[in-house]
Amino acid sequence: MNKKLIFLFALFASLCMASSVLAVSIDNPLTGVDDFPALFTKLATGATGLVAALSSLMVIIGGMFFLLSAGNAGMVTRAKSILFFAFIGIIVALTSGAIISAVKGTTSSASGIEAVLTNIASTLGGLMAGLGTVMVIISGFFFLTSAGSPEKMKLARTVLIYAIMGIVIGLLASTIVSFVTGILK
Numbered sequence: 001m002n003k004k005l006i007f008l009f010a011l012f013a014s015l016c017m018a019s020s021v022l023a024v025s026i027d028n029p030l031t032g033v034d035d036f037p038a039l040f041t042k043l044a045t046g047a048t049g050l051v052a053a054l055s056s057l058m059v060i061i062g063g064m065f066f067l068l069s070a071g072n073a074g075m076v077t078r079a080k081s082i083l084f085f086a087f088i089g090i091i092v093a094l095t096s097g098a099i100i101s102a103v104k105g106t107t108s109s110a111s112g113i114e115a116v117l118t119n120i121a122s123t124l125g126g127l128m129a130g131l132g133t134v135m136v137i138i139s140g141f142f143f144l145t146s147a148g149s150p151e152k153m154k155l156a157r158t159v160l161i162y163a164i165m166g167i168v169i170g171l172l173a174s175t176i177v178s179f180v181t182g183i184l185k
Helices: 002-022 036-068 073-108 113-145 150-184
Strands: none
Touching (some): 036 073, 113 150
């Protein structure tokens, strides 16, 4: 009985303390954010800084793996993989400013959700089509350097197929969004 009374007293005291804490006002950490494009820009800028910092750290870790590999093929392969993805992260961080500006421009000029989705789809579709074209070139490079190796030929063929699929989806992106929004109306 005594333990229940002590527990109830402690619960009542903590609730009384919590009520005084609830009276404190908390400032909005997102100052200057009044609409979705501003929120998107602020979040993307923060994420870009985080990706850049983590990618730089991963370059250092990948270099350490190379130094500590001592000729171990598994460690060298792991170090190459770490460095490859770290450099992809750095490239994403460096190009994200242009991507953010493009997406922000498409969302702020639109008047409704349908227009926003169409603008985003056309922007991302253009990026996909451009990236698909680059991947077709990389696939051609894989074909040229395969030297008749069946594994490398298979990789080149797979890259080419996915690149063509990316180009087609990129070119049809705004049409797909218009079709889906037409169905949902």
